[in-house]
Amino acid sequence: MTPSHSHGRTRMLTVTAVATLLALTAACSSKAKDDGEGDKQSAGGIKTGTGITGKTINLGVLTDMTGVYATLGKSVTQAQQLYVKQFNAAGGACGYKAKLTVRDHGYDPQKAVAGYTELAPDVLGFPQFLGSPFVAAVKNRIGQDKALVLPQAWSAHLLGSPYVRVIGSTYDIETINAIDFLMKEKGLKKGDKLGHVYFEGDYGENALQGSQYMAKEAGLTVVEQKIKPTDNDMTAQVSALKKAGVKGVVISAGPRQAASLVGVAAAAKLNAPIIGNNSAYSPQLLGTQAAPALLKNYWVASPSLPIGGDTPEAKKLVADYKKAYPKDSLDNGVVAGWTAAAVFGEALKKACEGKDLTREGVDKALLSLSDFENGFGVTQDFSDPKAPSSHESVILQPDKSAVGGMKVVRQPSESEEAKGFAPKVS
Structure with missing residues (x-):
């Protein structure tokens, strides 16, 4: 499934094209951050900040819908859109509803970094960022922005940051x-x-x-x-x-x-x-x-049971996905997308309990998730950023x-x- 399949040609593109692009976009990114309103306190005592507009939690999705991993990107993204629909129907987090903004980078390094640069100033975090080389290219910026990123990639090189969390074994x-x-x-x-x-x-x-x-x-x-x-x-x-x-x-x-x-x-x-x-x-x-x-x-x-796993949660996801997307096939991209969205959703709920829906509040909430299991057989522990969530x-x-x-x-x-x-x- 996923694809940190940077591999040589893409990796070389990443080193050159991304380095140039980072230099060009760094000033723009920092300007957007400086122009932000900073943390706010809502009427209900919930602390909010970047990525929250009114009662909406804005989230970013950087995926591949047209490139080498288009099939996977489609499955992952549709599963996440399904999760958000159900998350919102159940009341969201403290009454705040989630909204996904999707950008297709076509597995192109320049488009991936440009997509991050565009969305980062306006979203709370990213429940999907497909492609290890692209995540690695902006890892330092993610650390500065403190916007939680859940990559669709399993390279150990992505470990170490409290804001970039690999789901499952590397x-x-x-x-x-x-x-x-x-x-x-x-x-x-x-x-x-x-x-x-x-x-x-x-x-x-x-x-x-x-x-x-x-x-x-x-x-x-x-x-x-x-x-x-x-x-x-x-x-x-x-x-x-x-x-x-x-x-x-x-x-x-x-x-x-x-x-x-x-x-x-x-x-x-x-x-x-x-x-x-x-x-x-x-x-x-x-x-x-x-x-x-x-x-x-x-x-x-x-890293988990397949979409056809023999659990009530897997069977429900199959039924819900088939109903939402009757023309599309089922694959493990659906599981990966759903799981990442569910992890982000759980962090939002935990942050809501702590009355802190800022980026820092959500990151802190994820660190408290040490026994997350959503019906696909593997318990995930997010308490140590230097370790994968499962072995x-x-x-x-x-x-x-x-x-x-x-x-x-x-x-x-x-x-x-x-x-x-x-x-x-x-």
Whole structure:
């Protein structure tokens, strides 16, 4: 799912284009902040500030509706719009109703930073900011603005700020748990070689840190295959992994690369189990020629139960989403979007209890959420900004008959190796 898939080309764009853009927009941003009214006290004794107009809580959404992650961005955004509709119908927070302002950055670094610059002076925070490289590019500004950002990205490089909170396990921890599954359930053992195909950039390289750590702990040897997001044919990678004699493979890339890897491996008779990070699958793959191989020899590590999870909350979300968006398919982007909106909503309610709906009040409220669970199997702890909110992963398997195209094969769990691992915080 998500995509801190900056990866090389986008990352280079980020470094150059974003640096220039930051210099041009910094003055504008600080001017907007200086011109603000500052904190106010409402008639009901609720402290308010930036992002509150009248009885409306203005929130920003920076997403991808037209670029490489358009399908994901649409699911995440629609789920959040559904949440806000229900949040408001239930009374909002202290009578204040939430309003989302959506900007499509098309997974373009300049548009992403421009979108942040436009919305930051006028919103309380961001329940969605899709794309790790773009969040990282404005991380310092987010710290100055103190507007809470919940990224649709799972890179450990985003940890460390009380205003940028990763929801769920980061890619490094997710990879450790994925390899634990291969060792406990799929025959990978000490002394074996493990292939790792990964995107260059934040996402893939953060996942690689996990496999390198697990290799040391479990006595494995990692055979690395770095790829670019423009590499869609995994024939060369499969050939190299087969020659090396790998007994298992991790893929930290996009759905298209995963489908090629699994399909080519089946044709080449590379009989090694393959597991992907949460961003390396979409149910649309089951409509391609790679479907038989995916159904037989592919698994995915996820930060939560899937949209088809067997819980009352998951079933209600499926029914509500189908009713709101009858023409759109269900996928785990719906879960990710709903969860992030629900976390933000819970922080708003907590801030309301403390009579402080300022940015600082909402950030403080989130720090008090140490046992958030919304029916998708994983309890989230937001009390430590230097740690992901969870170390658990759910192992899923493609399944045509399951809602959202995925079934659970291992319930939420944290491997012993993950318990001893500390992500590298930038």
